[in-house]
Amino acid sequence: MKRILSIQSHVVFGCAGNSAAVFPMRRLGMEVWPINTVQFSNHTQYAAGWQGMAMPAGHISALCMGLSDIGVLGHCDAVLSGYLGSAEQGDEILTVVAAVKAANPAAIYFCDPVMGHPEKGCIVAPGVTRFLTEKALPVADVMAPNLLELETLCDVHLTDLAQTRAAAHQLLARGVKMVLVKHLGRAAREPGRFEMLLATPEGDYLIDRPLYEFARQPVGVGDLISALMLANLQAGYDAVSAFERTNAAVDAVLLHTWQADAYELQLIAAQEAFAAPEIRARAERLA
Numbered sequence: 001m002k003r004i005l006s007i008q009s010h011v012v013f014g015c016a017g018n019s020a021a022v023f024p025m026r027r028l029g030m031e032v033w034p035i036n037t038v039q040f041s042n043h044t045q046y047a048a049g050w051q052g053m054a055m056p057a058g059h060i061s062a063l064c065m066g067l068s069d070i071g072v073l074g075h076c077d078a079v080l081s082g083y084l085g086s087a088e089q090g091d092e093i094l095t096v097v098a099a100v101k102a103a104n105p106a107a108i109y110f111c112d113p114v115m116g117h118p119e120k121g122c123i124v125a126p127g128v129t130r131f132l133t134e135k136a137l138p139v140a141d142v143m144a145p146n147l148l149e150l151e152t153l154c155d156v157h158l159t160d161l162a163q164t165r166a167a168a169h170q171l172l173a174r175g176v177k178m179v180l181v182k183h184l185g186r187a188a189r190e191p192g193r194f195e196m197l198l199a200t201p202e203g204d205y206l207i208d209r210p211l212y213e214f215a216r217q218p219v220g221v222g223d224l225i226s227a228l229m230l231a232n233l234q235a236g237y238d239a240v241s242a243f244e245r246t247n248a249a250v251d252a253v254l255l256h257t258w259q260a261d262a263y264e265l266q267l268i269a270a271q272e273a274f275a276a277p278e279i280r281a282r283a284e285r286l287a
Helices: 018-027 059-069 087-103 128-136 147-154 161-173 221-234 239-259
Strands: 003-011 031-040 052-054 078-081 108-111 178-181 193-200 203-210
Touching (some): 003 018, 003 221, 018 031, 078 087, 078 221, 108 221, 128 147, 147 161, 147 178, 178 221, 221 239
Antiparallel strands (some): 193 203
């Protein structure tokens, strides 16, 4: 059994951050150790707002020290980071990553560089974007940005697939071993589909799934994609197979969500797809 330390946000109601990631990873057979960077009543894109707080400085370090004290930190196989409540939390996470890798050199760091989307109501604390660009990027084994985050990481504007591939390879050239661009958006080859790009030193792969017409777009899809990709990799699937399984499972979740006319992701209804996804779309290796 693989063990994943998942450090990201938590919502009491709904699915975002750890609330979108922990159950799917466990359903895939992972032992997951969640640490919450913030605890909110709900995600931040509700018009009525939200209640809650970011965890205080030292909280992440203290919890991981507790794991070290009982002798389990060295059994961690991967660290997943997502939404941060402060840039200082990022520094704590990198200290944890270093400790995990010192205890288990085979462990990996999967960084989901959540930078926010202010026009949609997703806000991140000051300094987080700079932390991700300057400190997390050089340490990460896998990065999973969306298109806007990839633009920020590479300081470039992207309008097509070729440019996006080139930007992903900038990250590979800086030491990242795998880049998953979770949503190509305006750079997609087919605008009417939801496309993702996987860039590796061995080759680039494109995959797509349907776009469903939601009255309000569900939140937490990116968190779900990162969690499933990491869990599939830890389950022993190669990068391309993990990519295909992730795409299929996310499609199943969104289909259930759309059919239920729901705003929150329907993880429970679609849970069979996490462990046994029906793969209808294969990844295309790009020339």
